Amino acid sequence: MKVAVVRELWEHERRVAMVPDLVGKLTGAGLDVVVESGAGEPALHSDEEYTAAGASIAQGSALDDADIVFSVQPLGPDRIAALKPGAITVSFLPLDERETIRAARDAGVTAFSVELVPRISRAQSMDALTSQALVAGYHAVLTAAERLPRFFPLSMTAAGTIPPAEVLVLGAGVAGLQAIATARRLGARVQAYDVRAAAADEIRSLGARFVELDLPTLDGTGGYAREMTEERAQQQRDLLAPYVTGSDVLITTAAVPGRTAPLLVERSTVERMKPGSVVVDIAAETGGNVEGSIPGEEINVGGALLCGGRNVPSQVPVHASRLYASNLVNLLLLMTHEGDVSVDLDDEIIAGVCVTHDGTVRNSHARELLG
Ligand code: NAD
Numbered sequence: 001m002k003v004a005v006v007r008e009l010w011e012h013e014r015r016v017a018m019v020p021d022l023v024g025k026l027t028g029a030g031l032d033v034v035v036e037s038g039a040g041e042p043a044l045h046s047d048e049e050y051t052a053a054g055a056s057i058a059q060g061s062a063l064d065d066a067d068i069v070f071s072v073q074p075l076g077p078d079r080i081a082a083l084k085p086g087a088i089t090v091s092f093l094p095l096d097e098r099e100t101i102r103a104a105r106d107a108g109v110t111a112f113s114v115e116l117v118p119r120i121s122r123a124q125s126m127d128a129l130t131s132q133a134l135v136a137g138y139h140a141v142l143t144a145a146e147r148l149p150r151f152f153p154l155s156m157t158a159a160g161t162i163p164p165a166e167v168l169v170l171g172a173g174v175a176g177l178q179a180i181a182t183a184r185r186l187g188a189r190v191q192a193y194d195v196r197a198a199a200a201d202e203i204r205s206l207g208a209r210f211v212e213l214d215l216p217t218l219d220g221t222g223g224y225a226r227e228m229t230e231e232r233a234q235q236q237r238d239l240l241a242p243y244v245t246g247s248d249v250l251i252t253t254a255a256v257p258g259r260t261a262p263l264l265v266e267r268s269t270v271e272r273m274k275p276g277s278v279v280v281d282i283a284a285e286t287g288g289n290v291e292g293s294i295p296g297e298e299i300n301v302g303g304a305l306l307c308g309g310r311n312v313p314s315q316v317p318v319h320a321s322r323l324y325a326s327n328l329v330n331l332l333l334l335m336t337h338e339g340d341v342s343v344d345l346d347d348e349i350i351a352g353v354c355v356t357h358d359g360t361v362r363n364s365h366a367r368e369l370l371g
Contacts, residue, residue: 001030001031001032001067001068001339001340001341002031002032002033002034002065002066002067002068003018003026003031003032003033003034003066003067003068003069003070003332004034004035004036004058004062004063004066004068004069004070005017005018005033005034005035005036005039005055005062005069005070005071006036006039006061006062006063006069006070006071006075006079007036007037007038007039008039008042008071008072008073009073009076010073012296012310012311012314013042013072013073013311013314014042014043014314014315014317015042015043015072015313015314015317015320015321015324016039016040016042016043016045016072016317016321016325017070017071017072017090017091017321017324017325017328018033018035018039018040018050018055018070018325018328018329019040019043019045019321019322019325020040020045020049020050020052020053020055021053021322022322022325022326022329023050023053023054023055024053024054025329025333026329026332026333027054027055029333029336029339030336030338030339030340031068031332031336031339031341032056033050033054033055033056034055034056034057034058034062034066035047035050035055035056035057035058035062036057036058036060036061036062037057037058037059040321042317043317043318043320043321044317044318045321061079061082063079063082063083064082065084066083066084066087067086067087067088067341068087068088068089068090068332068341069083069087069088069089069090069091070090070091070325070328071089071090071091072091072092072321072324073091073092074089074091074092074093074094074097074100075089075091075100076099076100077099077100077102077103080100080103080104080107080109080111081103081106081107083107083109085107085108085109086108086109086110087107087109087110088109088110088111088112088341088343089104089109089110089111089112090112090114090328090331090332091112091113091114092113092114092115092128093111093112093113093114093115093355094113094115095113095355095363095365095366095369096369098369098370101355101356101361101366101370102370104355104356105356105359105360105361106359108358108359109356110343110354110356110357110358111354111355111356112331112353112354112355113353113355113363114126114128114129114327114328114331114353115128115129116352116353116355116363117129117327117331117349117352117353118222118348118349118352119222119223120348120349122349123349123352125326125327125330126327126328126330126331126334126349127327128323128324128327128328129174130174131320131323131324131326131327132313132320132323132324133173133174133175133178133253133313134174134175134178134323135312135313135316135319135320135323136175136178136253136282136309136312136313137174137175137176137177137178137179137182137251137253137282138178138179138182138316139312139313139315139316140175140179140251140253140280140282140309140312141167141179141182141183141186141249141251141280142182143278143280143307144167144249144251144278144279144280144307145183145186145249147278147298147305147307148165148248148249148276148277148278149276150162150165150248150276151164151165151187152164152165152167152183152186152187152188153165153186153187153188154187164187164188164189165187165188165189165248165249166188166189166191166246166247166248166249167183167188167189167190167191167247167248167249167250167251168190168191168192168193168211168243168244168247168249168250168251169183169190169191169192169193169208169250169251169252169253170192170193170194170240170250170251170252170253170254170264170265170289171193171194171252171253171254171255171264171283171289172192172193172194172196172199172202172203172253173194173199173253173255175253175282176192176194176251176253176254177202177203177206179251179253180192180203180206180208181206183249183251184206184207184208188249189209190206190207190208190209191208191209191210191211191243191247192208192209192210192211193210193211193213193240193243194225194254195215195217195218195219195225195226195228195236195254196217196218196219196223196225197217197219198219198223200212211240211243213236213239213240214239215232215235215236215239218232220256220257222257224256224257225254225255225256226256227256227259227262228262233262233263236264237263237264237265237266237269240264240265240269241265241266241269241272244265244269244270244273245269245272245273245274247273247277248274248276248277248278249277249278249279249280250265250270250273250277250278250279250280250290251279251280251282252264252265252279252280252281252282252283252289252290253282253283253289254283254289255283255286258365260286260287261283261286261287261288261289262289263287263288263289263290263291264289264290265279265289265290265291266291267290267291267292267301270290270291270292270301270302270304270306271301271302271303271304272302273302273303273304274303274304275303275304276303276304276305277303277304277305278304278305278307279293279301279304279305279306279307280307280309281293281306281307281308281309282309282312283309284296284308284309284310285308285309285310285311288308290306292306293306293307293308294308295308295309295310296308296309296310331349331353334347334349334350335350343357345357345362
């Protein structure tokens with residue numbers, strides 16, 4: 001069976017869904033791998049590397065006769081329509097991508113959304129949200145460190161002592177914990193807050209201080225947070241404000257599945273930060289944790305620099321691609337037996353990621369959104 005790896009068309013996407021290193025895992029399982037020419041270039045992988053690893057290169061589209069298609073961004077209705085019935089697409093696929101989901105249903109394509117990998121131990125190696133959040137948390141801190149007109153570490157020199165930077169991380173899930181670890185490695189003093197009960201110990205285990213607010217925790221299902229009421233949200237913003245204004249760097253990563261990102265910091269609070277402070281809002285694309293953050297833009301807010309994240313994992317394309325490709329390979333190998341791929345909807349992981357199959361929309365939330 002043929003696994004096609006496409007060239008990403010979105011201008012801000014630098015990742016690729018398969019790396020040469022991992023081609024052997026698929027060919028070893030009896031699958032053929034065809035990569036569109038130039039697909040790996042933004043992530044610094046040449047066609048020659050893929051060929052040497054056992055893939056073949058398609059000069060035009062690799063979609064003809066593809067049984068499985070790997071991509072980072074969803075293929076889009078036109079490319080879905082070019083697939084044969086029964087083909088499988090594996091990519092990020094937000095459930096509000098109505099046109100793509102409708103096209104997959106109508107073409108009889110099985111569309112998998114890697115956002116939907118269940119958070120169970122058996123699926124950890126396939127969890128693309130986790131692998132990409134790790135990259136985002138790391139990169140957010142480097143962005144801040146580079147823009148901060150101060151040192152991160154404590155420096156004791158003959159010319160005097162420089163205190164460490166004060167970093168505040170809001171949201172301590174996968175991205176937030178990685179941000180804490182990265183800021184600590186750079187020598188900053190770190191504090192962090194999250195609404196989930198388990199977060200306090202996780203924050204402390206990384207050598208950061210947990211910010212205790214006099215508010216109840218908000219644990220939802222599946223290890224995720226619950227949405228706040230507006231009253232609680234305002235209380236939280238007010239209680240967090242002094243921690244924000246006392247920090248040199250603020251990194252925000254808070255999210256609630258299926259909702260716009262919670263607003264954690266008002267613009268007036270950012271305005272009260274010290275001149276030269278840096279805020280990196282990873283959640284800018286999903287509504288923003290910081291009022292006024294714009295994806296992909298860096299704006300001056302009363303002397304502080306507010307950076308809105310846009311496709312942050314793509315800014316570390318080599319390793320983001322390596323981890324993402326590994327997630328996809330592990331998912332596909334779960335369905336592969338002696339060179340044959342079959343969709344077993346009795347498997348919790350396969351059923352979880354399956355959005356469309358055999359002419360129907362299987363995911364109930366996607367069905368509701370289609371109306
Ligand atoms: P996420 O991206 O949905 O959210 C990021 C963080 O924002 C979460 O920690 C959430 O609690 C926090 N948050 C939400 N609202 C907030 C608010 N108002 N104020 C402050 N923080 C707020 O979550 P995630 O990073 O994908 O993961 C969340 C949890 O799931 C973590 O505990 C993680 O360890 C766990 N997890 C488990 C598995 C697994 O078991 N396979 C895999 C990945 C993650």
